Amino acid sequence: MEQLIAKLKNEIIEVLNLSEMSPTDIDENAPLFVEGLGLDSIDALELIVLLEKNYGLKLGTAEEGKKVLRSVRSMAEFITENKKG
């Protein structure tokens, strides 16, 4: 899980062009939106594309999206659960 979290942080930095940040600046338990990284709806779309492109995973509903994209850890958990399944 920790390895996946580290990988995800790097992917998020790249896809959202957070060039001023390093993986250690991102708290995996902090909210990604509004607080924490302060991401917005366009970033949410970028993260959805990231999950599909890099992990072959699609989010079913908006509710699921809110849950999965809450933090880096919740994204990693979603990937782990669905990869296992």
Next chain:
Amino acid sequence: MKAYIKGAAILSPQKTFGEKGFPGEVTDYHGVSYLKCIEPAYRDFIDPMVARRMSRIVKMGVCSALKCMQDSGISMPDAILAGTGLGCLEDTEKFLGSVYTHEEKLLNPTPFIQSTHNTIAGAVALAIKCHNYNATYTHRGFSFESALEDAFLHLEENPELNLLAGAFDELTTNSYNITRRMGLWKNHPVNSADLLNYQTRGSLPGEGVAFFMLGGRKGSDMAVLRSVKTFYKPHGYPEIESIVDQFLRNEGLTPGDIDLVIAGINGDFATDRVYYQLKEGVLGNRPFAWYKHLCGEYDTSSSFALWLASVILKDQHVPDCALLEDIAPVGIERILIYNHLRENNHVLYLTERC
């Protein structure tokens, strides 16, 4: 209707950004195929969290617009008017590349959103929370002039307005490679200062972003833009000469009233001919300046010429590097700009000292 130039900011391959006048030192480029802009420290103008989503040209556009507003002391323009020949090319290429690579699936939204031509005017409006008139014109070599025409119409209706009018065009590796195959550029490396010495076809591509604050009331201005004229694909030199002559007559002037002509000479010996014909003809004996060895050729390069005319009129000095011959005019009251893009889009500007 006159448009008073209350402030200007320009990003170019020269160190023009943040300068009050023409930079003290000219940047000459040796053995190059194109000229790229010297970029400023973006974080001085744009929040890094906002800038991260912007491509290079969007950052350059927003920086120039904000700097222009800062320098002219106007924090909220009554309209934002932009002109661009080719728009935000980098994001367009990124988006189209992604469409191709991923077979039209899994497309990242950001390059698509940022690839539209009106991205910069929109980004400026968002940055300053400006809900006023906002328009971007795309008409190849008439793009900036269309924005200026719109500014004139606005000022005709209400001279109290302050209008932010600008132009931008960027050069990417892909666009350079494609247009080079079309034969637009020199097929050998170029020293920018020697651009007129090669006697070959093609020019030196470049790029730039410029913003001007225009108003209808006299203040402490850089210069006045009296008139702009565009004409498309004229039938040979006699027609061009007649249009230039009529343009001056319409303003109640003769060629003798022009103290300096800034010409769009770009080093292509075939398409430059008309400038020299004018120099020998109707504009005979007027001092000539040129500028495309400083910024390169691009669709909205006349915005660089307008900036150059403004600083010359304000400082009453023509930089040596811009003079076509060693004849520097003194007491510069009026400057005529004449430029054409690949002999299709011809533009004339009449600028005057305040």
